[in-house]
Amino acid sequence: MKNKSGLIGIILTIIILVVVVIVSNISTGNLSAMEGTIGKIFMPIQNGIIFLKNKIAGNDQELSDIENLKNENQKLRDENSKLQEQVRELEILKSENNTLKEYVNLKDKYSNYTTVPAYVIQRSISNYEKLIVINAGTDEGINVNMPVISESGLVGYVISVTNDTAKVQTIIDTASSVSANISNVQDSVILKGTLNNTSILKATYIPADSTILQGDQVVTSGLGGIYPKGILVGTVKNIINTQNQSDRYAEIEVATDFSNLETVLVITEK
Amino acid sequence: MRKFKVILIIIILFFLIYFMQANIFSWFNIGGIMPNLFVLFILFIGLFVGNKMGAIFGIIFGIIIDLVIGRIVGPSSVLLGIIGLLGEYFDKNFSKDSKITLILMEAFSLLIYEIGMYVFRVIQYGAEIEIITFTLTLLVEIVFNILLTIILYPGIKKLGYYIEESFKGKKILTRYF
Numbered sequence: 001m002k003n004k005s006g007l008i009g010i011i012l013t014i015i016i017l018v019v020v021v022i023v024s025n026i027s028t029g030n031l032s033a034m035e036g037t038i039g040k041i042f043m044p045i046q047n048g049i050i051f052l053k054n055k056i057a058g059n060d061q062e063l064s065d066i067e068n069l070k071n072e073n074q075k076l077r078d079e080n081s082k083l084q085e086q087v088r089e090l091e092i093l094k095s096e097n098n099t100l101k102e103y104v105n106l107k108d109k110y111s112n113y114t115t116v117p118a119y120v121i122q123r124s125i126s127n128y129e130k131l132i133v134i135n136a137g138t139d140e141g142i143n144v145n146m147p148v149i150s151e152s153g154l155v156g157y158v159i160s161v162t163n164d165t166a167k168v169q170t171i172i173d174t175a176s177s178v179s180a181n182i183s184n185v186q187d188s189v190i191l192k193g194t195l196n197n198t199s200i201l202k203a204t205y206i207p208a209d210s211t212i213l214q215g216d217q218v219v220t221s222g223l224g225g226i227y228p229k230g231i232l233v234g235t236v237k238n239i240i241n242t243q244n245q246s247d248r249y250a251e252i253e254v255a256t257d258f259s260n261l262e263t264v265l266v267i268t269e270k
Numbered sequence: 271m272r273k274f275k276v277i278l279i280i281i282i283l284f285f286l287i288y289f290m291q292a293n294i295f296s297w298f299n300i301g302g303i304m305p306n307l308f309v310l311f312i313l314f315i316g317l318f319v320g321n322k323m324g325a326i327f328g329i330i331f332g333i334i335i336d337l338v339i340g341r342i343v344g345p346s347s348v349l350l351g352i353i354g355l356l357g358e359y360f361d362k363n364f365s366k367d368s369k370i371t372l373i374l375m376e377a378f379s380l381l382i383y384e385i386g387m388y389v390f391r392v393i394q395y396g397a398e399i400e401i402i403t404f405t406l407t408l409l410v411e412i413v414f415n416i417l418l419t420i421i422l423y424p425g426i427k428k429l430g431y432y433i434e435e436s437f438k439g440k441k442i443l444t445r446y447f
Contacts, residue, residue, distance in 0.1 A: 009420065010423075010424070013417055013420045013421050014421055016417065017414075017417045017418070017421070021298055021299065021300055024301035025300075025302075122292065122338070123292070123296060125291040125292055125295075125304070125339055126304075126339075126387070127302075127304055127407050127411060128387065128388055128391065128397075129391070131339060131340075131341070133338075167341070174391070174400070175391060177396075192398050193398070194398070194400065194403070195400045195403040196406075196407075202398070
């Protein structure tokens with residue numbers, strides 16, 4: 001009896017955990033997927049009702065030649081499986097092509113710099129640290145303090161390196177600070193990572209007399225000796241005004257999608 | 271031979287947990303917050319095997335974690351070593367047979383580990399101090415760990431007593447009449 005209630009408890013906990021995980025990760029963009037799932041449940045019922053309706057109305061012609069339909073169905077099934085196989089092959093080719101394109105685009109975009117391409121092979125396993133490991137190291141000419149970029153913008157810099165891997169501190173890490181310029185602002189601001197959002201940076205030390213607008217581009221200032229000048233970091237999302245003008249800060253939406261980051265470039269020579 | 275087998279099981283479990291933390295919990299998370307199974311694992315070793323083994327495994331596994339995805343070697347190994355030591359202290363003072371006490375021990379260990387790591391990051395690397403966000407993240411992490419502990423409890427108990435028997439021998443319980 002005790003075992004049975006224990007088992008029920010475990011099953012309930014699993015269900016609660018799965019529901020919490022799904023609900024907490026759902027975003028408005030994912031609602032179309034939900035729509036699809038609900039559609040899958042309701043559409044067969046709807047189809048059945050339509051079929052019954054047609055039958056009652058005397059439209060049961062489609063049942064007259066079942067044998068022919070069966071043969072045709074089998075033929076279509078075979079054709080479908082062949083097409084699915086082709087789609088799978090094309091998907092693989094497409095993904096390979098995309099990765100190569102990313103490399104080429106990256107190389108073209110930052111042709112002024114000598115760069116080394118690399119893949120992200122590991123991400124932080126902690127909630128409070130945002131480091132990544134890439135599959136290039138000293139053998140590829142990578143050293144500590146070299147800046148790392150993606151196709152969309154700044155990623156971070158190398159903090160340690162082995163023969164064939166390097167650890168990168170990303171700009172979204174709370175210990176990171178990047179000196180940057182906002183479009184119309186002469187003086188540089190400091191960008192820091194935040195714990196609660198992996199796509200937002202906090203821009204502080206904004207000069208009191210400067211005007212910042214939503215959508216302004218934020219680029220590296222070149223100060224600090226790590227990042228070269230002019231690399232895109234992101235855009236201004238919000239400006240938070242405080243009573244004390246010097247305490248105001250801005251939220252910067254990063255250009256790089258860190259949750260899907262796969263390929264990066266390490267700038268070996270600025 | 272049996273001890274060797276148990277050590278092998280512990281090492282395999284460590285790699286399994288590492289694989290889960292790095293791959294599964296990167297998508298199976300609560301609003302982007304992952305659990306920390308390493309703390310539960312080291313506490314488990316400390317509770318069932320003893321503080322020496324708990325501390326040794328805590329330090330070794332901590333060094334591996336620091337080497338693979340840490341900035342420097344030290345913080346994880348020191349804190350996991352402390353959790354290993356705490357295991358036996360908990361075992362002497364509380365009953366590990368109760369699910370509730372096990373959950374409380376786990377929550378307390380996780381608090382010590384994560385606060386320790388956060389303080390270290392603030393002092394050493396000047397990480398931004400965000401007390402409210404940190405507290406909320408930690409609370410969700412604790413709840414996630416508790417849910418996983420409830421799910422894994424029968425397995426923890428079974429394997430735990432097998433391991434305890436291998437290292438400490440069979441317990442003779444006094445019968446009171």
